Amino acid sequence: MLDSQTILIASALLLLLLAWKFRRLLVFFWHKGVLQFMKDFMSGMSKEERILDWVKQHAVVGDPQSVVDAMDVYSRQKEWSMHVGDIKGVIVDKVMEEVKPQILLELGTYCGYSAVRMAHLLPPGGHLFTIEFNESFATIAQQVIEVAGLRDKISILKGPSQEIIPQLKKKYEINSVDMVFLDHWKSRYLPDTKLLEENGIIRKGTVLLADNVICPGAPDFLEYVRNSKRYECTTYPVENIRVNDALEKAVFLG
Ligand SMILES: C[S@@+](CC[C@H](N)C(=O)[O-])C[C@H]1O[C@@H](n2cnc3c(N)ncnc32)[C@H](O)[C@@H]1O
Numbered sequence: 001m002l003d004s005q006t007i008l009i010a011s012a013l014l015l016l017l018l019a020w021k022f023r024r025l026l027v028f029f030w031h032k033g034v035l036q037f038m039k040d041f042m043s044g045m046s047k048e049e050r051i052l053d054w055v056k057q058h059a060v061v062g063d064p065q066s067v068v069d070a071m072d073v074y075s076r077q078k079e080w081s082m083h084v085g086d087i088k089g090v091i092v093d094k095v096m097e098e099v100k101p102q103i104l105l106e107l108g109t110y111c112g113y114s115a116v117r118m119a120h121l122l123p124p125g126g127h128l129f130t131i132e133f134n135e136s137f138a139t140i141a142q143q144v145i146e147v148a149g150l151r152d153k154i155s156i157l158k159g160p161s162q163e164i165i166p167q168l169k170k171k172y173e174i175n176s177v178d179m180v181f182l183d184h185w186k187s188r189y190l191p192d193t194k195l196l197e198e199n200g201i202i203r204k205g206t207v208l209l210a211d212n213v214i215c216p217g218a219p220d221f222l223e224y225v226r227n228s229k230r231y232e233c234t235t236y237p238v239e240n241i242r243v244n245d246a247l248e249k250a251v252f253l254g
């Protein structure tokens, strides 16, 4: 029979072994959870409010590039945030310059980084509609857009993409769009692409640009567009970041 001291030591060893085996996961949760909670508690603000605060302090009102730069500096020096960022942003800029969309739809606004980055590159008269279901993110994004001076070029449509897409024509008077930037939850890329097709929001020539197709990844979306004769695809692998990722451009052929 094992005595209680042996059981205690064996349990402690087992716990240590498990902690070692899952150390990466523990570090991840420490960063994501505990540190985040402490920062929120000590600053009395959420991460997104801290981003807005930084933008207000460091960007020039009416200068979109200074807003983008301020957000890039914040995420590089202070806290990581889930916006597309400056490295992948260059690819987004390149596609924007190629497509020159008059009507651009974004799925997933967060704090408005990509919205400001893209709206800044819209041709005269162009407009960006961006869909966000998190009320507090949408409120932060609206204020970031105000600082950038892009209020007239960007409309935030609040709600889940799956509810808003079918309303785009009637409620928002958007007949079709020239480009879609997909950057919301990855499991929605494929169903929302099909919704855009079914509702006639994308037309021959509409360009879909999807972020994070490798990490976190949208395998069902990739399989669908790459194997469909209705899309012509180009992959933009991303180097120089900690994880491998890519953007996928899929041109709808009608
Ligand atoms: C990665 S962030 C967007 C980052 C932003 N595009 C940028 O680069 O600045 C994803 C955002 O999508 C929103 N989101 C996720 N699924 C959504 C859905 N089905 N409908 C609307 N918003 C969604 C999340 O709340 C989050 O703010």
Ligand SMILES: [Mg+2]
Residues within 6 Å of the ligand: 082, 083, 084, 183, 211, 212
């Ligand atoms: Mg992204």
